[in-house]
């Protein structure tokens with residue numbers, strides 16, 4: 630049982646990829662860190678498409694992020710299968726094919742492993758404990774308990790209580806539904822675009838013995854069609870026993886302007902650390918978590934400003950995030966076009982540009 634009287638160096642709300650990674654690096658720096666999570670098994674239930682790029686692919690996607698292999702350690706048990714191609718599929722169903730080294734995770738095991746990794750460095754975890762609010766250096770739980778920390782980190786995802794209490798900036802959220810389905814679904818990860826997923830995309834990601842299939846939309850572009858009916862329509866095209874149904878929400882405005890207010894920090898989804906042009910959030914949350922953790926240690930040891938975290942994020946991820954936001958905005962506009970126009974637009978000539986959009990590079994080399 631964690632002592633309520635103790636003053637922690639840092640308290641992290643949420644033990645997902647962002648929170649566990651922050652805690653790992655704070656603990657590695659020799660500091661006392663407590664992670665508080667509302668779930669009693671962190672990572673369950675599944676809320677994810679479960680696709681991450683391999684570390685090689687991450688080095689290409691995020692060239693300014695150092696030591697990727699130290700940050701992103703994925704144990705074999707958490708990998709369902711590896712993939713080597715991505716298909717971008719317009720409404721016609723005729724894909725543009727790209728080489729892409731991906732890993733389909735067993736996300737629940739992946740998140741449990743991140744918790745174990747942080748714990749092995751000395752981080753403490755309090756689970757099944759929901760945070761209600763934060764008041765200065767005090768974290769107040771729903772059950773009435775209170776914990777004190779010199780620094781408080783909001784890593785509670787898109788409904789983080791610290792973000793809700795202290796930040797007024799709003800983020801566009803994309804609602805998502807997905808299923809796990811048994812069967813054989815080929816070798817490529819597929820992203821489908823068109824009127825079947827207005828303003829978003831649908832996916833079919835093959836796993837070892839089935840697939841993760843899902844769909845996310847922008848409500849304002851869905852012309853009255855509900856997420857449920859669009860998801861059912863897309864998923865029903867595939868045959869197989871559905872073994873799990875899940876839903877969630879993804880922040881798609883890119884990272885927010887300010888991550889630090891006094892001794893309060895946000896990281897991961899709560900700070901908008903998702904690449905809007907492809908929905909990648911797991912590895913990006915971990916990049917943010919490492920920078921936040923290291924900035925906290927340096928602040929506690931040497932009095933360095935916590936705003937160093939924002940500066941370092943911009944240095945490592947600024948251009949990737951900027952390009953991804955531009956791609957998402959242009960993509961949202963293009964995706965309003967009728968399906969027959971999209972079918973023409975996704976062609977061998979535009980193929981390299983489409984890939985630049987998805988992989989967060991400048992859409993056109995000239996600007």
Ligand SMILES: Cc1cc2nc3c(=O)[nH]c(=O)nc-3n(C[C@H](O)[C@H](O)[C@H](O)COP(=O)(O)OP(=O)(O)OC[C@H]3O[C@@H](n4cnc5c(N)ncnc54)[C@H](O)[C@@H]3O)c2cc1C
Nearest residue numbers: 643645646647667677678679680760786877897898910911
């Ligand atoms: C349906 C779906 C599919 C996705 N697919 C992919 C994908 O294929 N690839 C990819 O890279 N990304 C994907 N993402 C995004 C990815 O899951 C997130 O970006 C990532 O999980 C962010 O990590 P996080 O630690 O910031 O937040 P989370 O993983 O959401 O973790 C937040 C933690 O905080 C806890 N918490 C929340 N509120 C409180 C509170 N008040 N008190 C205590 N604890 C609290 C939660 O229990 C949770 O454990 C998907 C997201 C969704 C919703």
